[in-house]
Amino acid sequence: MKSTEIKQEVRIIFKRYLEEHKHRKTPERFAILDEIYNSKGHFDVEALYVQMKNKKYRVSRATLYNTIDLLLACNLIRKHQFGKNMAQFEPSYTNSQHDHIIFTDSGEVQEFCDPRLQLIKKSLEDALGIKILHHSLNFYAVKIDEIESEKD
C-alpha cells in the first residue's frame, strides 16, 4: 500500500471513529494525525509539538495530548513507555506488532519480532487462567563494536 493511500485510509478510520463517538472533526485533530503519519517512526509529544510548530501548524500541547488519547483509543497509534520520562508513540496502521531494543547510550530504538513471545504468552494464559490484553518487551542494549572501540 502506497504512503498516500495509507494517509488517506487512516483519515477515514479516524473520521469514522470521531463520528461514532460523537467527537467533533476539528482541523487540529486531522493535522496531528497527518503529521504523525507523514513522518512514521517513533516520536514523543515534545518532538511532535516542535515539529508542528516549525511547520505551518500551531497547536497547543493540551490539544496534542487530547488528540493522542483519541488516536490511541482507535488504535491508530501505539504507546511505549521506555522509561520514566521516555514515553514514545508510533503509528500502528499497516505496522505489525513488534517489540523494541533501546540502545542505552544513544537512545536509538530498533524494532524486532520473535514468535516465541507468543508461545510464552499462550503458556501464561493457559496456566494461570488469565487473558493478556497487551504486553511490553524491551531489551536495553549496547552495540558490540561500540564496546570494543571504548577500550581504546
Next chain:
Amino acid sequence: MKSTEIKQEVRIIFKRYLEEHKHRKTPERFAILDEIYNSKGHFDVEALYVQMKNKKYRVSRATLYNTIDLLLACNLIRKHQFGKNMAQFEPSYTNSQHDHIIFTDSGEVQEFCDPRLQLIKKSLEDALGIKILHHSLNFYAVKIDEIESEKD
C-alpha cells in the same frame, strides 16, 4: 536461608558497598534497607515513605530517593517501570530474575519466569551483534473468572 540471615547478609553487602565507594554509613540508609527487606514484595517510594513514617522512623523523601539509588547501584533492589507513574522496586537478594504480569483492574503484580525469554535474548544478541544489559517484560492482563462475572 532464613529471613533474619538474609537481612543480616544484605546489611553486610550494603556496608561493604558504602565503604568501597566512600559513602557514609548513616542510620537512615540502613533503616531504609531494613524496611525494604522486612516487607519483601513490590513497593513504590510513596508507600515506603508512609510505611516508615507510620513506624518509628522519620526520613525525608529526598533521602529515600538517594538511598534507593545506592541500593540499585549495588543490586540489592530492582526497579520496574510498569507505566508512567507506576515505578516499583523490589528487593533482589536471593530473589532470582523474573518478569511480571500486571492485572490492569486491581494493579496486582504477579511474577513469572519463562526460560524461552533467554533464547530470544540470545538470538537477538547473536543476530544483531549487540550486548543486552537488561530487559523488561510485562504482560498486562485480567483474570478470566473476573471477565465472566462482569457479564452479570
Next chain:
DNA sequence: GTGTATGCAAACAATTTGCACGGAC
C-alpha cells in the same frame, strides 16, 4: 574539625486541568 548526608521546601518536567473564547455542528 571537615565535608557529606540529611530534612525541608522550592524547583522541575511531563502531563492535566480550568477557564474564556471560537468554531463545528
Next chain:
DNA sequence: GTCCGTGCAAATTGTTTGCATACAC
C-alpha cells in the same frame, strides 16, 4: 445558537535540587 474543543496558563504529580544544619568520619 449550543456546547465541545481549543489555547493558554495555572495546577498537579513524581522526582530532584539548594541550602542550612547535623553527624559520620
